[in-house]
């Protein structure tokens with residue numbers, strides 16, 4: 001078994017290879033604006049570093065968000081198309097679950113990432129492997145009661161100390177954590193989610209003025 | 218010819234997810250998934266809705282195109298994709314798919330220009346493009362006159378709209394007339410039963426001191442809307458067919474007049490017309506008349522190849538392969554304002570070639 005994991009739902013472009021036992025190679029770059037440019041070269045370097053090639057991969061694991069849409073889709077589209085070209089399964093995992101899995105917390109806690117527009121994507125966890133609420137998007141002040149007294153991980157927690165006074169690392173998800181969680185679940189015979197994006201917000205139904213104008217003037 | 222390049226092309230610059238397959242200048246498949254219905258109630262293309270639809274549609278559309286073409290992905294000689302111009306988020310979905318597909322298959326990647334693709338698609342219909350070719354590209358997103366001596370390396374802008382695209386004007390007037398979105402086909406239909414000379418709408422930028430090859434449709438749009446509103450305010454019935462015909466005539470009169478003039482001025486004896494508005498029946502007829510009168514050979518692809526599609530991207534990709542143009546790098550980005558003068562986005566490093574060597578089976582297995 002060789003899993004290629006990738007996630008572009010947070011500012012990190014993160015990729016990892018997992019052989020069923022352990023992460024054999026991983027890399028993360030933080031650059032929220034360049035997911036599209038960075039992902040493929042990162043996969044290429046990862047495979048070279050591990051001394052293998054894409055044809056050896058037996059499954060793809062991709063973070064399905066929630067996360068800012070434009071970046072999120074880069075990872076999902078790449079994973080989908082790898083799956084098509086290689087004829088291997090593509091598994092989806094909630095990005096927040098990857099952050100939770102990497103959290104060094106014993107008891108109940110919260111994962112929160114930056115949803116922009118002064119909101120966070122968040123969910124509550126019983127322990128690093130057990131999510132107890134559906135991922136949601138809210139203003140930090142509006143969920144203060146729901147997360148009061150709980151430690152919190154992720155960039156969303158670090159951004160809003162009023163709501164999350166006990167904020168901790170990791171800040172961004174790592175594909176290594178996603179791969180490990182996926183490998184664990186697959187080994188336990190669990191079905192993983194479909195690789196469908198968790199947008200959580202309806203699209204902005206604004207037709208921009210001068211829509212479709214693509215010709216340089 | 219069996220040694221002509223077999224190329225798959227991906228187009229996601231606006232609301233159509235297009236995947237085409239061509240061999241040289243032969244069309245093998247043209248698969249399209251459109252999200253136009255989802256945009257209709259907003260009266261225009263909503264970028265986020267388009268991007269979501271591209272992600273959903275991509276893999277099934279690639280599958281469909283390969284089946285339609287009856288070829289295996291392994292036999293492809295390259296993957297081409299629209300790198301720009303277009304809607305940034307929508308382009309990025311196609312570019313991500315193309316990169317992953319090319320990388321996984323070990324094929325070269327060609328990020329190409331959407332506008333040059335609109336011109337090159339005519340090779341699938343009428344054979345190799347004459348060099349030079351004058352091209353009039355008209356759609357909801359573009360209205361330009363381009364001169365190309367080599368579609369893979371030399372595309373020169375002669376003129377363009379200074380405000381709205383021609384297709385936008387059709388959408389706007391259809392909205393004012395309550396005919397729905399998109400406006401092009403429905404205006405064309407009503408216009409067939411109307412009198413194009415009923416109302417004298419203005420011809421933008423046609424004065425002696427105006428830029429010879431530039432277009433302007435904003436003034437026309439406003440004039441038509443005012444005319445309709447005045448009728449309504451007076452409690453009179455709006456003659457929809459005559460308005461549609463007279464408006465359409467004003468648009469196609471200016472488009473064809475300037476295109477023919479550009480050909481004459483530049484000594485070019487071929488004109489191609491592409492883009493969604495090239496599907497307009499009156500534009501096709503008037504362009505034919507005026508080209509014949511001026512001794513110019515007109516080339517207009519069938520309507521389906523005029524609107525955005527994957528085959529046009531594949532056509533330009535195949536030409537890139539044929540002429541030995543450099544492939545793009547793996548860090549190719551979607552460029553929403555890619556200049557029309559860049560027919561493709563060649564790679565800058567040699568890393569690309571090494572990557573393809575790495576992808577070859579014999580090095581590892």
Ligand SMILES: [Zn+2]
Pocket residue numbers: 331335356358492493524525
């Ligand atoms: Zn177009």
